[in-house]
Amino acid sequence: MSEPELVVRFTEEDAARELRTEVRVGLTDSPKWLSPKWFYDAVGSDLFDQITVLPEYYQTRAEQQILQQRALEVAEITGAATLVELGSGSSEKTRLLLDALRKNETLERFVPLDVSGSALRAAVESIALDYPELHVRGVVDDFTSGLSALNAGAKRLVAFLGGTIGNLLPAERARFFAAVRAALRPGEWLLLGTDLVKDPDRLVRAYDDARGVTAEFNRNVLRVLNRELGADFEPENFRHVALWNAEHEWIEMRLRAQRPMRVGLPELGLTADFAEGEEIRTEVSAKFRHDRVRDELAVAGFELHRWWLDDAADFALSLAAAR
16 A cells, blocks of 8 residues: 655645635625635535535535446546546545546546645545555645646546536636646546536525525635634624526525624724625526537537436536547
8 A cells, every 4th residue: 555645735824815815805896705615614514514415405416326327437438547536535426436447447546636635634544545556646725726736647537526617707617627628638538517507496495405504604604704814794694695697597695784784804904894785795606508518618628528417417427538
């Protein structure tokens, strides 16, 4: 068994600097916004885990079903020796891919990339223990800027699962796809999970569940700012809002001020004023159609090779080859 590696390219100091910069820009913009990346402290990550098993939230189950049915096909088509995963490397979905590639007798290397050093360290140790023949090299970095990690390994398959691509705005998606393509050689592969356009009421329910877990997840970003920036947000005075934007075909999550408020952020030397009813946009979650995925990948230099759906046609897994 080779010792797993952990390469830190994005430190806690980098994260703190980025948080200060983004919050200053977002809360002085009009309308106000915050990045969804700041949801995921320990509490936020636990809340998201709870969301994935809610009856309203189908995405995780749908994607897992596709992988259960198609992972071996992915392995046979790609013949990948290196699996690069953007995001957590410890989930059951990851292991479905690892098991299929191992069964195909091509797998040599696993490179998980995640912004959370503690989460990635645990994932790397767990995978290395369960797959002792595998060379595991974890990279702590932001997937939107850390794609130089893809330079490690041969015959690479990059997996970007969970529908996370929908959190990027169209221009950000274009830059992301172009960066992935630039890091790959012709004939290497991208496996992409995308949630699909469907009944708006059903989509809204998936982001505004009856138990209120998603509402707590959304408000948690304010608690993160209170802790990290000395802010004095009163999260209970912000209402969780999820709505469907038909023009852009995405869900927006917002936090709506229930009364006029002045919030201090002493670490930034900033004061943010909120009128009653004023909102902070905290997340966009784009939903996709086949043609949009195909066309955006094509612009970046990928050819869509396979398009798989779950049984209910709620979610898609795309396999695309770098041209």
